[in-house]
Amino acid sequence: MNTFDFLLQGLSVAMLPMNLLYALIGVTLGTAVGVLPGIGPALTVALLLPVTYKLDPAGSLIMFAGIYYGGMYGGSTTSILLNTPGESASIVTALEGNKMARAGRGGPALGTAAIGSFVAGLIATILLAFIAPFVVKVALIFGPREYFALMVLAFVTVSSAFGDSTLRGLTSLFIGLTLAIVGIDQLTGQARMSFGVPDLLDGIEVTTLAVAMFAIGETLYIAAQGKQAPETVEAVKGSVWMTKKDWARSWKPWLRGTAIGFPIGAMPAGGAEIGTFLSYAAEKRLTSHPEEFGHGAIEGVAGPEAANNASAAGTLVPLLTLGLPTTATAAIMLAGFQQYGLQPGPLLFATNPQLVWGLIASLLIANFMLLVLNLPLIGLWVKLLTIPKPWLYAGILVFATLGTIGANPSVFELGMLLAFGLVGYGMRILGYPIAPVVVGLILGPLAEQQLRRALAISQGDPSVLFTSPVAAVLLLVAAAALIVPAILRMRGRGAVLSQLAANED
Numbered sequence: 001m002n003t004f005d006f007l008l009q010g011l012s013v014a015m016l017p018m019n020l021l022y023a024l025i026g027v028t029l030g031t032a033v034g035v036l037p038g039i040g041p042a043l044t045v046a047l048l049l050p051v052t053y054k055l056d057p058a059g060s061l062i063m064f065a066g067i068y069y070g071g072m073y074g075g076s077t078t079s080i081l082l083n084t085p086g087e088s089a090s091i092v093t094a095l096e097g098n099k100m101a102r103a104g105r106g107g108p109a110l111g112t113a114a115i116g117s118f119v120a121g122l123i124a125t126i127l128l129a130f131i132a133p134f135v136v137k138v139a140l141i142f143g144p145r146e147y148f149a150l151m152v153l154a155f156v157t158v159s160s161a162f163g164d165s166t167l168r169g170l171t172s173l174f175i176g177l178t179l180a181i182v183g184i185d186q187l188t189g190q191a192r193m194s195f196g197v198p199d200l201l202d203g204i205e206v207t208t209l210a211v212a213m214f215a216i217g218e219t220l221y222i223a224a225q226g227k228q229a230p231e232t233v234e235a236v237k238g239s240v241w242m243t244k245k246d247w248a249r250s251w252k253p254w255l256r257g258t259a260i261g262f263p264i265g266a267m268p269a270g271g272a273e274i275g276t277f278l279s280y281a282a283e284k285r286l287t288s289h290p291e292e293f294g295h296g297a298i299e300g301v302a303g304p305e306a307a308n309n310a311s312a313a314g315t316l317v318p319l320l321t322l323g324l325p326t327t328a329t330a331a332i333m334l335a336g337f338q339q340y341g342l343q344p345g346p347l348l349f350a351t352n353p354q355l356v357w358g359l360i361a362s363l364l365i366a367n368f369m370l371l372v373l374n375l376p377l378i379g380l381w382v383k384l385l386t387i388p389k390p391w392l393y394a395g396i397l398v399f400a401t402l403g404t405i406g407a408n409p410s411v412f413e414l415g416m417l418l419a420f421g422l423v424g425y426g427m428r429i430l431g432y433p434i435a436p437v438v439v440g441l442i443l444g445p446l447a448e449q450q451l452r453r454a455l456a457i458s459q460g461d462p463s464v465l466f467t468s469p470v471a472a473v474l475l476l477v478a479a480a481a482l483i484v485p486a487i488l489r490m491r492g493r494g495a496v497l498s499q500l501a502a503n504e505d
Contacts, residue, residue, distance in 0.1 A: 010357030026063035030070020044071035046214035050403030096300030120306035124313030139346035149474035151447035176440020217424020257306030265314020279307035
């Protein structure tokens with residue numbers, strides 16, 4: 001079967017009435033939660049993770065796709081009308097979008113964001129459908145050595161990509177790896193680090209850790225900031241619909257943003273914020289209205305929003321084909337797969353093709369639903385922005401707690417939720433990234449399993465890891481991903497110090 005046949009098969013799964021309902025619920029919930037101030041896609045997906053626990057895997061992951069895309073779109077509404085980006089990728093949208101809202105053009109800004117997200121998501125999903133099978137063919141030749149090297153690359157890139165410090169990223173990763181060895185050893189059957197507590201024999205639940213670290217810890221951190229400045233919601237004046245001039249100035253940035261965002265999102269050390277900044281810089285350079293930049297240029301909203309959504313689809317390429325999460329949201333989605341005992345990677349395409357292609361096809365449907373749902377309901381999303389913050393944060397904490405109890409009805413699990421939530425809050429205060437902890441817990445047991453298999457085959461000879469060309473290249477790339485940023489940071493600091501010294505002289 002070719003890609004078209006697989007995609008049609010996936011559409012037949014995604015178009016089932018119940019799956020369409022799951023997609024609609026996911027898009028609506030994702031947008032409603034994502035539009036709330038200070039809540040980005042990662043927190044949105046983590047908060048709603050327990051909701052999908054009782055569903056079948058296909059329905060759950062289709063709802064997840066809707067929540068993911070809905071959360072991405074909701075962040076743009078907050079950035080434009082409140083000047084409060086829910087995540088780093090929405091910072092660029094706030095630059096021009098909020099200026100447009102203040103000038104009474106919030107409607108066209110939201111319109112170009114919605115349509116740009118739709119165009120980029122549509123093109124990027126089609127690209128995902130055609131690129132993923134080629135990546136899978138390459139990955140199917142992997143053995144234990146190659147898989148372990150791939151896991152090491154994932155650990156290093158995740159640690160380097162999140163946060164300002166590679167050392168802090170690695171520290172967070174090792175916290176996750178330490179948590180990963182709690183429970184019964186998969187090969188020997190011995191209990192490890194369970195301290196005689198029966199509830200720990202099955203290991204630490206990924207869902208509990210993800211909800212605690214992202215939803216509880218992040219919410220406590222945001223609430224602890226207090227009201228630093230009065231937030232005013234810019235009213236949407238006039239029509240939401242774009243004029244002919246707005247369309248003429250938006251369609252090229254949509255395409256350029258898609259072309260920039262998708263490949264960057266698909267890179268192992270990518271990230272949506274890189275694509276949005278590059279898209280903004282490109283539009284600023286190519287615009288025929290340079291005087292409007294900084295004062296509300298529609299290109300400055302259209303391009304970055306398209307890049308953001310294209311990057312969101314791009315992150316699914318390494319996630320689905322190799323099991324590599326390149327963003328915090330992808331790490332939470334990996335946890336969503338794990339709660340059904342599914343491991344994203346090349347074997348998933350062979351063992352569960354209907355599920356994978358149904359998920360990819362549902363992205364197309366979720367994109368269309370977002371467009372149809374959000375343009376008429378912009379007034380409703382604006383009203384959500386006026387919810388008092390104490391009610392909002394209290395509601396999030398209650399929802400996260402009830403969701404976890406529903407998924408794992410246990411007093412011990414509730415205590416774990418609170419404990420990890422406080423750990424996540426402390427890490428946010430100290431500037432340690434959260435995503436590497438979740439990635440370490442999910443991928444740690446897999447990396448250990450593949451390493452032990454490789455060593456068993458070679459009768460304990462560690463040099464076997466370097467005798468495979470693919471494994472050796474992956475380990476070299478991992479080393480480069482660790483060393484190169486450190487060198488660049490040192491050079492950057494050296495340049496700053498020399499500039500300061502020159503200024504003093």
